[in-house]
Amino acid sequence: MVLALSISERLTRARGDLRMGVPVVLCGPGGAALIAAVETLDAARLAVLRGFGTPVLAITARRAETLKARAYDGDLARIVPPLDADLGWLRSVADPADDLRTPMKGPLQSIRDGTADLARAALALAKSAHLLPAAVLVPVEQALSLAGAHGLTLLSLDEIAPALSAMPPMDRVVSARVPLMAASAGRVHVFRPDDGGEEHYAIEIGRPDRSQPVLARVHSACFTGDVLGSLKCDCGPQLHAALAQMGEEGAGVLLYLNQEGRGIGLANKLRAYSLQDQGFDTVEANHRLGFEDDERDFRIGAEILRKMGFSAVRLMTNNPRKLAMMESCGVHVTERVPLRVGQTAENRAYLATKVAKSGHLP
DSSP, X not given: XXXXXXXXXXXXXXXXXXXXXXXXXXXETTEEEEEEETTTOOHHHHHHHHHXXXXXXXXXXXXXXXXXXXXXXXXXXXXXXXXXXXXXXXXXXXXXXXXXXXXXXXXXXXXXXXXXXXXXXXXXXXXXXXXXXXXXXXXXXXXXXXXXXXXXXEEEHHHHHHHHHSOOOEEEEEEEEXXXXXXXXXXXXXXXXXXXXXXXXXXXXXXXXXXXXXXXXXXXXXXXXXXXXXXXXXXXXXXXXXXXXXXXXXXXXXXEEOOHHHHTOHHHHHHHHHHHHTTOOHHHHHHHHTOOSOOOOTHXXXXXXXXXXXXXXXXXXXXXXXXXXXXXXXXXXXEEEOOOOOOOTTTHHHHHHHHHHHOOOO
16 A cells, blocks of 8 residues: 655645645755745744745746846746845735835845746746745755654655646546526536646536537636626626526536636635726736736646547637637537627726737637
């Protein structure tokens, strides 16, 4: 019997550690470092980290651009905090909430020399934990003994690099009949990734013929729109319109993927909402937070469709990226079915931004 944790299991543990403010030990060919997420780090642990060495702050190039910091590493910047920098200073660099009130954070000194591999992995971990993409790194020696002495999760770059980019296998956990307003012949399937990550759902309407293209919708979870009826987006109306059309046709599959806020998580999505109240559009808000326009992984949808026995779809979407991802993952899109519903006075600018900056079809 194998009791040792796999790399995917240790990655899941590391994400949980970072969310709790617990540092993780990360080692690579160029050395090792203690890493901690700025968002959850507390003052006591920061003081302990300083005892091991001089901290470096890693932020994404998107955030660095906002702060006028040099991103010598291309996709990220390694910032040298001032000697008197406290937790408040670190968080002011990581979180754009007060950028307009206190725009001058620097000048910020960026590191040009050395490898940024550990910093890059730290930011990827923070993103995958749905935290602000900003991490403190403190170079250390004897990583193995340090991790053992303090009970910290130890990760190797060689192990986690493939795991961070790979999509974990999906297993169907359970299926059950659920009569819906859109169709009495509804069935909900729950899929769970083997790394312990968030579950995703497939709502099957009727009995779609697996040998024919199925009417399908890849829908990302939207707590504010789907549940609360927010007028800031068109997600809720799209969800209900897609189910209604599937009900009218008598067959279809709606994939409900837990990728809130274009993959950045609900907390960061609400941070983006606050920035939009300051005058920034959706894309600008994401960039100020340190994220890309869209952090979702649509490979999940293709994998679930294949698990359900579908190889071709009539895809309900206005997003060309979904079409391209389905095709690249081996699911043939025979038709794009437009889904134009839910425009309000409150989301008109949001929808226009999706067309102008995210390439959505009008």
